[in-house]
Amino acid sequence: MRIFDPHIHMTSRTTDDYERMAAAGVRALVEPAFWLGQPRTSAASFVDYFDSLVGWEPFRAAQFGIRHHATIALNPKEANDPRCREVLDLLPRYLDKDGVVAVGEVGYDSMTPEEDEVFAAQLALAVEHELPAMVHTPHRDKARGTERSLAVIAESGLEPGRVVIDHLNEVTVPLVRDTGCWLGFSIYPETKMSPPRMVELLRKYGTERMLVNSAADWGRSDPLLTRATGEAMLAAGFGDDDVDQVLWRNPVEFYGQSGRLDLGADEASGETGPGTFEGNSILRGGS
Amino acid sequence: MEPEPELERLRAALLAVPDGRLPDRDWLTEALARVGSEPAALGRLFAAAGRRCGREPLPDLPDWTADDAARVLLLAALPPTELPGQAETCYRHGDAAEKRAVLRALPLLPAVGDAGVPLLHDAIRTNDTRLVSAALGPYADRLDQAAWRQAVLKCVFTGIPLSAVSGLDRRADAELTTMLAGFADERRAAGRDMPADATALLDRLSVLHRSGTPARSGAEEA
Ligand SMILES: [Zn+2]
Numbered sequence: 001m002r003i004f005d006p007h008i009h010m011t012s013r014t015t016d017d018y019e020r021m022a023a024a025g026v027r028a029l030v031e032p033a034f035w036l037g038q039p040r041t042s043a044a045s046f047v048d049y050f051d052s053l054v055g056w057e058p059f060r061a062a063q064f065g066i067r068h069h070a071t072i073a074l075n076p077k078e079a080n081d082p083r084c085r086e087v088l089d090l091l092p093r094y095l096d097k098d099g100v101v102a103v104g105e106v107g108y109d110s111m112t113p114e115e116d117e118v119f120a121a122q123l124a125l126a127v128e129h130e131l132p133a134m135v136h137t138p139h140r141d142k143a144r145g146t147e148r149s150l151a152v153i154a155e156s157g158l159e160p161g162r163v164v165i166d167h168l169n170e171v172t173v174p175l176v177r178d179t180g181c182w183l184g185f186s187i188y189p190e191t192k193m194s195p196p197r198m199v200e201l202l203r204k205y206g207t208e209r210m211l212v213n214s215a216a217d218w219g220r221s222d223p224l225l226t227r228a229t230g231e232a233m234l235a236a237g238f239g240d241d242d243v244d245q246v247l248w249r250n251p252v253e254f255y256g257q258s259g260r261l262d263l264g265a266d267e268a269s270g271e272t273g274p275g276t277f278e279g280n281s282i283l284r285g286g287s
Numbered sequence: 288m289e290p291e292p293e294l295e296r297l298r299a300a301l302l303a304v305p306d307g308r309l310p311d312r313d314w315l316t317e318a319l320a321r322v323g324s325e326p327a328a329l330g331r332l333f334a335a336a337g338r339r340c341g342r343e344p345l346p347d348l349p350d351w352t353a354d355d356a357a358r359v360l361l362l363a364a365l366p367p368t369e370l371p372g373q374a375e376t377c378y379r380h381g382d383a384a385e386k387r388a389v390l391r392a393l394p395l396l397p398a399v400g401d402a403g404v405p406l407l408h409d410a411i412r413t414n415d416t417r418l419v420s421a422a423l424g425p426y427a428d429r430l431d432q433a434a435w436r437q438a439v440l441k442c443v444f445t446g447i448p449l450s451a452v453s454g455l456d457r458r459a460d461a462e463l464t465t466m467l468a469g470f471a472d473e474r475r476a477a478g479r480d481m482p483a484d485a486t487a488l489l490d491r492l493s494v495l496h497r498s499g500t501p502a503r504s505g506a507e508e509a
Contacts, residue, residue, distance in 0.1 A: 054382035059415045096334035097382045260338055 003226050003245060005029040006251040007134070007166060007184060007213035010057050011036070011049075015215075017223050022064035022137070027159070029059060030255060030261055032071040032105045032134055037218040040078060043086040045252070067263055071104035071134050079118035080110070088121060095129040100275035102126070103135025105166070106146045111138065120123075123156035132162040132257050136185070137172060138215060145192040146172045150179055152218045154244040162257055164211055170201065177205055182254050189227040195225065195232040202233065207245050211254060251262065288394045294363050300348040301340070301356045309341030310353055319364045327405060333361055333377050351384040351391075358388035362396060371402035378406045383415055390421035394428055404429050411438045420451035427453060436463045443485040450484070456491065464492040 003026045004118065010031050021029075031053055040046060053070040055228055059066035072094040074087040088283060097226040103126040106119050137152065138145035153163055160180030167186050176183055185193045185201070186264070197211060207249040232241045255261050297490070301310060307316045318332045318339075323444035349379070358377075365373055365476055378389040390410055393403040410422035425437055430438070439452055439459075449455055474481050481489075 051382075055386075056383075056415065059383060059417070067467075093330065093334075093380055096331050098334070098337040098384065099382060262342070 001025045001227065001240075001247065002027055002252040003230065003247045005213055005216075005223070005226050006211045006254065007032055007186065007215055009034060009217035010061065010214065012218050013223060013264070014062060015063075017065045018061060019105045020064060021068055021223050024224050026066060026223075026226065028067040029061070030071060030251070032099060032102075033073050033103060034075045034105050034136070034138075034217070035077050039084055041081075041178060043084060043090060043101040046074070046084065046087045047090065050094050050261060054094065054099050058099055064229070068097050069095075069101045069104040069261065069262065070097075072100050072221045073104050073106045073122050073134075074118055075105055076107050076109040076115045076119065076138075078138065080112055080114045084267065085118075087242040088118065091125055091137065092129070098262070099258055100131070101260050102132040102134050102164075103129070105136035107131060107132065107136040108138045108147050110137075110202050111145055111148060112139065119149075119152055123158055125199075126162070127156065127158055130259075132164070132254065133158060135163060135165050136167060137165060137167045139167070142167075142169070143171055143175065146175050147165075150175065150181070153181070164254060166211075166213075167215075169248060170197070173201060173205060182211055182250075184211045186213050187199070187229055188215065189220055189222050189225070191219070198229050199232045199236045199238075202238070202242075202246065203236070207242050207250075209239075210248055211244055212246055293395055294360065296348065297351060297356045298360055300345040300351065301353060301360070303347050304341070304345065304353065309343075310357060311339045315357060315360075319354065319360060322361055322364045323366065324433065326365050326373060328459055329361060329365065329373055329377065332379065333358055333381070333385055333388075334457045335447065336361065336388075346373070349461065352442070354384055355388045355391055358385065358393040359395060359433065367398035370398040371400060371486070372397060374399055375402060375406065378409075383417060386420045387417050389427075390418065393426035394424050395468055403427060406433065411441065414445065416445055416447050419445065420447045423452045425453045432458075432460070432462075432491045436460075436466060437464060440466055442483060443467070446482060446485060449482075449488060459488065461496050464496050467492070 003024065005026055008031060010029065033050065033053060036049065039066050050072055053072065054175055058068040072091060074084065078084045095103065103122050106122045108119065123133060135149050135189045137149060149165065163175045164182035164184045166184030168183050173183060187193050187195060187198060202210060208225050212226055212229050214223050215221055222261065226247060230247050233243050302312065322329045322332060336357040337354040340357040343353055344355060345351050345356060362370065362374060374389055374392065381389065389406065393399055403426060407422045407427060410418040411415050411434070411464060413419065419438065419441060423462065427435060442449055442452060467485060471481050471489060
């Protein structure tokens, strides 16, 4: 089972997790820029975070043969802090990077006027940089937040096929299914979505434009739930090809629209990417 | 390695990649002309060089990848007075591949002067083996001896082949010998192997220093 996790916050995971993910079949992932648990107090703090998403994390992932890509944005939570607003001015330089395959996570947290403004400004950046967008839907007042997000997207001029609406559930899927946007699902041990519930949604809505991720962030989460979902699909009677579509071909197709996805010449062999040495610092325990 | 012929070799090897594969020659030609007349355009072109020119090793110069070569040529196309500042900006604003390309460019661009030394220190502070090894080319002659020794030890510790270190035997001194011997003791005590190239270096240095060659340690201390 080859797995592309389209939304996972590796910054909050240990190197052991990379090893376990590789063993479970994860060969590629996208790490969206979001928060760090502790709110940041300046744009400079984001610079180091974004640098890590295009520097250290891809290096760490490559030790285990995992291709790491990122999405870059000012997230809706911190969009509300005026001290972080300058981050918007930094974004263009990161949106030019090879490893950046979308603008994200954008969207709503508390649906404030500040969030409106930052969301719209970043969708305009996606249009300008010819990148897809990843839209986070809020955990509170989710259904209305999703509808409002769809309205902002429609107004942005960004093609729906270049947008994924993420963290969907049974209530919000019907709002998105016919818009042409991609549908993202974060499989969590307890809250957002579980593997059995995900299988039910795939039965009901089919496997097209469906993206399954583990999110694996600062909450109670598990980076192997993509694999668990694939196994639940098989147990429920889906075929290997369905699993491959959901866990590999769909994310490749969605992020491939950036023109920047780099899965290596031989993506089937799972060998370590170029530019790394055997027995490098991480495998040896670092310094 | 003379800078000018080396740049010419890079250009020739990059353009010799068989037709139908990257690099995008039109893009490259235009980009090189543009940074000469409009240095501020470099940032975006530098970032795009990987997807425009490819990332594979060059068939005629396998030590170089297409993206590294393209980025070095972009820097070399700048007006010389712009070079120190632009090289630093490309490094500071770069992703890991851009940083690596700047490090590899330093020994080929005399107009940079000493402006690249802080970049070497930054690269050596990382644990990214691609950056540490790229920092230890000929330009590392400008590193002070203490920093250089630490960098060599870091290579041994992180498994970077010592072939990455330019002028290794010329510069290795009694102090480095002592540090390597200490590291070998720790590894032995832990029941772990030293990398073979580090053991070979230690053997060479031990013979040299046991035979009464005056230790050069201190002579080059900053
Ligand atoms: Zn997220």
